[in-house]
Amino acid sequence: MKKILWSCLAIVLAILGLLGLKTYIDYQSGDHVSGDKVLNFYNWGDYIDPDLLTKFTKETGYQVSYKTFDSNEAMYTKIKQGGTSYDLTVPSDYTVQKMAQEGLLEPLDHKRLTGLGNYDRQFMNLSFDRGNRYSVPYFWGTLGILYNSKKYSAQDVAHWDDLWQPKFKQQLMLVDSARDVLGFTLISQGKSVNDQSDADLAAAQGKLTSLMPNVKAIVADELKMYMAQGEANVGVTYSGEAAQAMQNNPDLRYLVPSEGSNEWFDNLVIPKNAKHKDAAYAFINFMSKPENAAQNAKYIGYATPNKKAYDLLPAAIRNDQAFYPKQATLDRLQVYDSFDKTWTEKYNDAFLAFKMSRP
């Protein structure tokens, strides 16, 4: 008995020791910066060129504490609970709309924003945030088709409907997201990605179920790894993920079907309970500068909404229609509206029914 007690005590002591060590290391590495000259930045993982953070600190004197999240929902929950205060975060379009509706965002004072004129007009004043009251776009992209050019040509996958061809049997990989998969099905039927009609949704679900024989797997972030390894020849995914897969496998190509697709935006916003608003404004202005936005776009590989930064990019990037589609396609892109609980669930249940259907 005594032996057990002693070993318990030893374990507790070891844990306390490790905790103390961790606090010390955190303190030393300046991970927990406090004081006034600080920016608490809550961003997606690996979503900024780290050199820009150093440059920002050098130029403005603000220390950046960089924390990351991996989904809009995770970020939303954390901001809503309000345990930690962040000064700047990067929600996608529909999440901006949802957070603004719930009063979680600080309205932007446009007089304090110096670089708004640099942005492309067609990426401003969008349906999820009219007049850019709460948000400034950070990156934008599309949903499209990633394919292996050694097996198929661009003609094979030029339209969403092409995915239903029998020759793609057991070849497709889809991203595990209800709105994206139902979205492209709705577009293929000439409907809107924000369709809120039970009949249209049921029709889309029916059409989607007939796609099942072609579907090899429905996966999340792993899609880019599988595609790069040649596990599947055709995949439906986001432009940013496609860019990373193409870096690892030069045979891959990405295209946006000409009948349209979803267009997404990640945006800089200031949460309502931010403590260092000056720092947040300074950072938004810093990122609006063409040379900084261009450097970031080159590093991340996503498309920049900053017109002047776009002009600074090398011609090879600017003329890449996969990531900067031509105007005719751009005009047909649709942004997701934020759905209420009922419709979020209707879409999810339709998607679940599709996933559970057997070919």
Added chain:
Amino acid sequence: MKTRISWTYLIFYGGWLLLFVIAPLLLLLWQSLNTGSGHLSLDNYGQFFTSGLYLTMAFNSVWYAFLITLVTLLISYPTAYFISQLKHQQFWLLLVILPTWINLLLKTYAFIGLLSHNGVVNSLLAGLGLGSHQLLFTNWSFMLVAAYIEIPFMILPIFNALTEIDPLLSRASQDLGASKWQTWRKVTLPLSMPGVKAGIQAVFIPSLSLFMVTRLIGGNRVITLGTAIEEHFLVTQNWGLGSTIGMILIFAMVIAMILTRDRRKS
């Protein structure tokens, strides 16, 4: 003196149970009765039991958990039996336990490397002139990886039960004229049943709610209740329905416990 020590234990243990077992269960129950309108109702349960989708999914979960448990048991019993007959038992046991020290996700990713289109297994098959096959995203690969993950948890209790059996019993049985097979069938197997039951509990229950493996190896071709819970907490944010599915899983586990409980003691 002695009572004081047992009181300290009781307070510590009771506090632990209250904080980390009873309180979370009550929270889950409360969430599952909460429909967002403020008052409590059974709406979530109604929604679950009237939806063909969720019932099919529940059936799938139980069916796959059953298959995984069966495969694991078929592999583990002979393995545990042979290890219990060997000289350096502790060494062989260590080899069985070793994989549990590695993170689950890492093991899953290792299997992607093994089973993928250009993976080790397919290269071997192609080298033998058997051509390459689709191995990932099939029911078989899902079962293989799930069983691989669960095997140590089945071998250990069976092994312990087997080594606890007095070796004189089987010698006596053979002295009395029973064949090796009869001895195993009439003496060893019944005496090792508690280990088998403990193993089934340790494997069946976690298998009911596997979810990462269903996506990474199964490519979401196998959908279990674990996937639905993940979706309701992360995507639809319908914590009520997510908690309801959680409660139903707990209920399924209680049934599994009752079916496999040790009757001699009760």
